Amino acid sequence: MTNDPGKVTTRTAEPAPIGEPRPGGSGERGAAETDGASRLRAAGVALAAAQGGGIPKRRRHVATALLQRYGLLIALILIVVVFSLLRPNTYATWQNFSSILTGDAALTLISLGIMLPLVVQQYDLSIGYIATTSSLFTVGVMSRNEWSIGAAIALGLFIGILVGVVNGVLIAFAKLNSLVVTLGVGSILAGIALIYSGGRIISGGVPRAFTILGQARPAGIPIAFIYAIILAAAVWYWLSFRVSGRHLYAIGGNPDAARLSGIPVKWLTFLALVGGALLASAGGIIQAARIGASSADSMVSMLLPAFAAAFLSTTAIRPGNFNVWGTVIAVYVVATGTSGMFMIGAPTYVEPLFNGAILIGAIGLYRWTMHRRDKAAG
Amino acid sequence: MTMTMTAPSGAADMALSIRGLSKRFGGTNALSTVDLDLRRGTVHALLGHNGSGKSTLIKLLGGYHVAEAGSITVNGEPMPLRHTASDSDGAGIRFVYQDLGLIGSMSVAENMAMGVGYATSRVGSIVWRTQYREARRQLRRLNTDVDPRDLVHDLGPVEQTMLAIGRALQGVGHHRGILVLDEPTARLPQSEVVRLLEIVRALKADGVSIIYVTHRLDEVFEIADDITILQAGEVIFSGAAATTNERQVGNMIAGRSLDDATPPRPAPQPAGLDRASTVVQVSGLSGRRVRSVDFEVQRGEMLVIIGLVGSGRSELGRLIFGLQPITEGTVRVGDAVPRSEIDPRWAAQQGMAYVPQQRDMGLVLGESIAENLALTSLKQFLRRFAVRSPLVNEMARGLIKKLGIISRDERQMVSSLSGGNQQKVALGKWIRNDLKLIIMDEPLQGIDIGAKIDILRSIRSSVLDRGGAAIWLESDIEFVPDYADRVLVMRDGCITHELTHKPISLDEMMMALYGTVHR
Numbered sequence: 001m002t003n004d005p006g007k008v009t010t011r012t013a014e015p016a017p018i019g020e021p022r023p024g025g026s027g028e029r030g031a032a033e034t035d036g037a038s039r040l041r042a043a044g045v046a047l048a049a050a051q052g053g054g055i056p057k058r059r060r061h062v063a064t065a066l067l068q069r070y071g072l073l074i075a076l077i078l079i080v081v082v083f084s085l086l087r088p089n090t091y092a093t094w095q096n097f098s099s100i101l102t103g104d105a106a107l108t109l110i111s112l113g114i115m116l117p118l119v120v121q122q123y124d125l126s127i128g129y130i131a132t133t134s135s136l137f138t139v140g141v142m143s144r145n146e147w148s149i150g151a152a153i154a155l156g157l158f159i160g161i162l163v164g165v166v167n168g169v170l171i172a173f174a175k176l177n178s179l180v181v182t183l184g185v186g187s188i189l190a191g192i193a194l195i196y197s198g199g200r201i202i203s204g205g206v207p208r209a210f211t212i213l214g215q216a217r218p219a220g221i222p223i224a225f226i227y228a229i230i231l232a233a234a235v236w237y238w239l240s241f242r243v244s245g246r247h248l249y250a251i252g253g254n255p256d257a258a259r260l261s262g263i264p265v266k267w268l269t270f271l272a273l274v275g276g277a278l279l280a281s282a283g284g285i286i287q288a289a290r291i292g293a294s295s296a297d298s299m300v301s302m303l304l305p306a307f308a309a310a311f312l313s314t315t316a317i318r319p320g321n322f323n324v325w326g327t328v329i330a331v332y333v334v335a336t337g338t339s340g341m342f343m344i345g346a347p348t349y350v351e352p353l354f355n356g357a358i359l360i361g362a363i364g365l366y367r368w369t370m371h372r373r374d375k376a377a378g
Numbered sequence: 379m380t381m382t383m384t385a386p387s388g389a390a391d392m393a394l395s396i397r398g399l400s401k402r403f404g405g406t407n408a409l410s411t412v413d414l415d416l417r418r419g420t421v422h423a424l425l426g427h428n429g430s431g432k433s434t435l436i437k438l439l440g441g442y443h444v445a446e447a448g449s450i451t452v453n454g455e456p457m458p459l460r461h462t463a464s465d466s467d468g469a470g471i472r473f474v475y476q477d478l479g480l481i482g483s484m485s486v487a488e489n490m491a492m493g494v495g496y497a498t499s500r501v502g503s504i505v506w507r508t509q510y511r512e513a514r515r516q517l518r519r520l521n522t523d524v525d526p527r528d529l530v531h532d533l534g535p536v537e538q539t540m541l542a543i544g545r546a547l548q549g550v551g552h553h554r555g556i557l558v559l560d561e562p563t564a565r566l567p568q569s570e571v572v573r574l575l576e577i578v579r580a581l582k583a584d585g586v587s588i589i590y591v592t593h594r595l596d597e598v599f600e601i602a603d604d605i606t607i608l609q610a611g612e613v614i615f616s617g618a619a620a621t622t623n624e625r626q627v628g629n630m631i632a633g634r635s636l637d638d639a640t641p642p643r644p645a646p647q648p649a650g651l652d653r654a655s656t657v658v659q660v661s662g663l664s665g666r667r668v669r670s671v672d673f674e675v676q677r678g679e680m681l682v683i684i685g686l687v688g689s690g691r692s693e694l695g696r697l698i699f700g701l702q703p704i705t706e707g708t709v710r711v712g713d714a715v716p717r718s719e720i721d722p723r724w725a726a727q728q729g730m731a732y733v734p735q736q737r738d739m740g741l742v743l744g745e746s747i748a749e750n751l752a753l754t755s756l757k758q759f760l761r762r763f764a765v766r767s768p769l770v771n772e773m774a775r776g777l778i779k780k781l782g783i784i785s786r787d788e789r790q791m792v793s794s795l796s797g798g799n800q801q802k803v804a805l806g807k808w809i810r811n812d813l814k815l816i817i818m819d820e821p822l823q824g825i826d827i828g829a830k831i832d833i834l835r836s837i838r839s840s841v842l843d844r845g846g847a848a849i850w851l852e853s854d855i856e857f858v859p860d861y862a863d864r865v866l867v868m869r870d871g872c873i874t875h876e877l878t879h880k881p882i883s884l885d886e887m888m889m890a891l892y893g894t895v896h897r
Contacts, residue, residue, distance in 0.1 A: 241764035243756045250753055253742035260701075260740055261753040261807065262726025320744065 065319075068369070072316035072326060076333045083340030091343050098222050102215075102290060104335040105224035106131065109283030110302050111309040111327050112235055116276040118310055119239070119322045120251045120269045122171055122178040126163065126186035128303040130277050131284035132296065133189045134159045136197055138285050139294040143205035149213070153285055160281025163189065164274035172269035193296035203293030214289025224286050229328075231282060235275075236324040248272055249321060305334050305355050311362035315369050334358055392451070393418040393556050393587035394439075394471070399448030401434055401611075408434040409611045411448070415604075416556065421578060421588045423598045423619070425631055426608035427826045432591055435608070436558055440473055441466045453554050471556045472546035476564055476824075478538055482531030486541055487513040489530055494548050519552075520544050521580060535566050536573045543577070553585040560591045564824040569686040569853070575601050593826060595624045595631075596856070607631060631827055657847040658730075658815050660698065661716065662707035667693040669871040670707065675815060675847040680837065682850045682858050684887060685868030691851045692735060694868065695817045698849070699725045699732040712814065726754060729846075731808030733801075735819040740804035743793035747785055748774035750792050751807050777806045780840065782832045798829025805833060813846045820852060834861045855887045867891060 067074075084092035110131050117124045138156035141147040147155070167185055171178045216223040238245040251258045251265050259265045288294050312333065313326030334355070341350055394416040401409040409431045416422045426432050437443045439450070441463040450457045452469040480489050487506075490513045491497075497508040513526035522540050530538060539562055547555055559578070563571045571594070578601055582588060590602060598605065599619060607615040607630050615622070615630050659674040667690040675681050685691030696702045698709055700720030708716035711728045722732070731754075734740050741750055751774045752759065759769040774788035781802045785795060792803055801821060808816055816837070822830045834857060837848050852858060858865060859882045867875035867890040875890040 237764075243760060243765060246749075246756055246765060247753075249745065250742050250749070253744050254738070256734075256739040257742050257753070259722055260699075260732055260734060262723045263753070264723055 068315070068319050069317055072312060072329050072333060076329055076336065079333060079336045079340060083336070083343065087340075087343045091340060094220075096339065096343075098217070098220075098225075100332070100335050100339050101225040102222035104331055105222070105228040106283040106287035106290075106299065107302055107305060107309070107335070108228040108328055108331045109231060109279045109286065110299070111306040111331050112232060112324065113276040113278075113280035113283065114303075114306045115310040115313060115322045115324070115327050116235065116248075116272045116279065117178070118252075119248045120272045121255075122269060122273060124167065124182045124273060124276050125179060125303065126167065126182040126189060127276065127280045127306065128300040129186040129189035129193070130160055130163050130280040131287070131299040131302065132294075133163070133193050133284070134281035135284035135288035135294040135298060136193050136202065136296060139202050139206060139288045139292075140196060142207060142210065143202050146205070149207055149210050152210075156285045156288075157278065157281050160277045160279075160284075161274060163281075164277025165270075167277065168270035168273040171273060172266045178273075190296070190300070197294075197296040199296060201293055201295040206292045210289055211292040214286060214291075224290055227282070227286055231279060232324050232328050235279070238275075239324060244268055244271070252322075304359055305331075308355065308359040308362045309334060311359070311366050315362070315365040319369050330362075391418055392416065393453060393554070394589075395451040396435075397449045397451075399435070399438060399445050399450070401438060401443060401445050403434075407611045409438070409445070412608070412611070412613055413616070414606050414613070416587050416589060417604065418553075418587050419582060419585045420603040421582055421590050421601050422604045422606065423602035424589055424591045424606055424608070425593075425595075425598065425627065427631060427828065430608040431611040432608055433560075434611070436473070436560060436589075436591070439466060439471055439558065452556065469556075470550045470554045471558065472550060473558045474539070474542045474546050474560065474562060476561045478542040480530045480538055480542060482529070484530060485526065486517075486524055486528050486530060486533070487526035489541060490516060490526070490545050490548065492545070516548055517541070517544050519547070519584075520577060534570070536570045536577075539566070539574055540577060543581070547581075547586070552581070555586045556589070557581065557586050558589045558591070561593065561824060562590075563592060563594060563597060571597065593824060594854075595628055598627065599624055628827060657712065658698070659710040659716070660707070661710070663694070663697055663704060663709065664706040665693060665697045665702055665704050667871050668697055671868075671871075671873055673866060673873065675849060677845050677847060678842045680842055680848045680850060680861055680863045681866065682852055682862040682864070683866045683868055683873075684852050684855055684858065684891060686853055686891060689868045690871035691853065691868050692819050693871075695732065695819050695849065695851045699730060699817055701732070729812050729814035731813055731816040733804050733808070733816065733818040733821055735823065737797065737800055737804055737824075740807075741792050741800060743791070743800075745792060746789045747778065747783065747792055747795070747803055748788040750803050751777050751788075753807050755807075755810055777809060781806050781809075781836050796826075796829075798825035798832075801825050801829065802833060802836070805836065809836075809840045811844065813841055813844075815847045815849065816841055817849045818851065820854070821850065822852075822854070822857065830857060837861075855884060855891070858882065858887065859884060 090096065110127055113127050113130075114124055134156040137159055138152045141155055142149065142152045163185060167178075167182055170176045170181045170185075214224055218226070239248065240246070247258065247263045247268055250261070250263060251268055255265055284299060287299060309327050309330035310322060312330035313323050314320060316326040316329060317323050318326065337358075338351055338354060341354065392415050394414070396412060396414040398411045398413065399409055400407070400411055412431070412435060414422070414424075414435075424432055424435070434443065438445050441461045445459045448459065450459070450461075452466075452471065455469070457465065457469055481492070487509050491509065496504045497512055499505050510526045514523075517524055517526070517540075520540050520543065522537065522544075524533065524537055524541065530541065533541065543557065543559075543562075547557065562578075563574055566574060575597060578588060578590070582601075590598075592598060602619045605615065605617065605619050605622065605627065606613055607627065609630075615627070655677040656674045657677055657679075661672055663671045667688070669690070671690075671694060673681070683691055683694065693702065697704055698720070700722050704718050704720065706718075708718045709720060710716040711730065714728065717724075725732070732740075742753070748771050752770045755773075756765060756770070759765050759767075759773070761769070771788050777783070778785060778788060783795070783799050783802045783806065785799065792800055795803065805816075805818070805821065818837075821833060825833075837850075838861070841848055850862070862882055865875075865877040865882050865887065866873050867877070867887070869891075877886060877890070
């Protein structure tokens, strides 16, 4: 694993004269053409160049903006490259990638389910419980009561909507604090899930067709991943191209200004909470279909990485704003990182440590992005 | 790095002496070779457009920025350019910013303690009795008997300002204290300004040297001894207030002739407008602080409602736009059925608009100009299932040009604009063809004179001349005569006077506002 440090480091050593644009490609473009092993270093150079160096201000500004927008994607590529080089025989296999894609489809949806209320400055801590309850009842009614697949899925989604409506009414209309409300609602759901499951894993009696819905691989692509991407695209379309979706950002930015502009703040806050809950229950059902079983705590632990992914999204694609593709990329940054660490033999306790560190790092980066943005604003 | 070593002559009687102070931000000269002498025990007005360098100068004094060149001498002693906030605090320079920095939910005494710490016993527990006594003593110096136990949000705006001043001056002898007041009257209604000016005079008589930043020229000539005017980071005037006058100073700040500021007179309106041209009719409207108000607004009319704080002026606007509940009476928009249940969404759908007094209530500061301008009209840019951003941007560019919003482009964040330009955005988001009535609550507060004129002209050209109407709620009558078509005066929740004959005189308005009410 050798590389040529001289090749890269010389790029920082020759500052361009201030006020004159650099001829030809900028430093970071050149760096990107070097071989894979030195990419990490190259990114460091790009960062250094973006932060100072002798690059003219405007260009530096553009470079920083680009780096910030795609930094998370670069991180994702770096993680994959590094682990692929370290474990070429196990990590860099289609089997491993497709297992990551499948395994984290549910996390993607739960992260989007958390992100949606965050856009309007509301926290949904019940999201993991919503996913769990939906998955549990979807599996349960098929296993115990021989419901049809369609009816069971409808029930799972209905549970999501129902909980979302309860959260939404209490938060958007009754103006209760979202942290406290969803903490309470989450606890109630946990209780219901325990009653229903009796603390046991529910499995068996699930129609084969249901698990095929979760395990199929059309054209070799895991179907769970396809569901996640389709739903993510739907949320992205709502937030970017629908009037009500774009108004969510206005509400998050300044609820007073939104209200004074005639935007239905309460109603849209309600919708964001219901939409988030619905996404989470979809995540729960996909997970159930993938595994063919469910239990009362199956997805509760996803809350933390989901929060991390949502907050990481604010550092990418649309810096300073919670956004869909940033969240999706962030989910896979977390997932590829965790998977890679297991492959190089890290013990299981690394995962919670890693998740916690990522979450704190994410909100740290979020603050830093906002700070930079405010500073740039003058 | 060059330093001017020559001490200014007569530096001894100067509280603060600044020589050749310069500061660059990136490529722009925020401040270039600025001189300023603050004589001890005087008030020195620091004037200039938004973005002229006033804030930079203050921040250099406070140690938030570091100057590239120049010298600062405080009470005869040089202060290093690279000084910290605690250095300038130690030298006796104290600051009261526009937002005061008070915590509303805490008591007066606790707010006082935020500056210098609590009075504590040997083991570190707070001795409240001493704390309250000390706070009371400090406030007495300002001739106020505010109870140190009162919560700050229960105090009036002047008392709050007073508290902030009292807190700032703790621990500095008045004779060597230098107080920087950054637009202390911007958040005060006209009636309260008088009281604040009294306080400033009292401080001055007590030996405090004051740098007074403001946009209100009438105040300047009431209390300032000296005036310094900045423009684009340079001093364009410096001298005794007695050597100049309001008109000259106004011209210098605006950088243009004030004659130019008089609006093109609107075409005289036909006498006896017919009923059909009534845009909004308010009948027997009552609510909090408003009692049975009747009036109507005509197409193309600028109706100014003046009233002091507490007169119900702001509340009247809020009632019409549905921001507070109507207890009695109705609002009729156009030919629609009169309503007594209004919410902002309905009001906006009827073609009404509202520009709130607090600018940040009308704007999403963290979003771009284009997003803000589209807040009320996003639906118009929906084409086949999708909002088209290019259309939004095109609209924004048009409005930026039309309203004279000074900005890099339509994607610039609103938080990075100056106050005047922010206000133009807050107004601009409502500008559209079917706008029937725009309600503005003190739209000129805290912005420079050029922006004030731009805004009033935009209302004329983009609203009134297109058949819309405007209700302008105001406590400061300075610009009213030139731009109003009709003036209503509000006192104690009622309309007491109607001034229709032009020209509307300032004296007449003053009489109506302050004089005895004849009923």
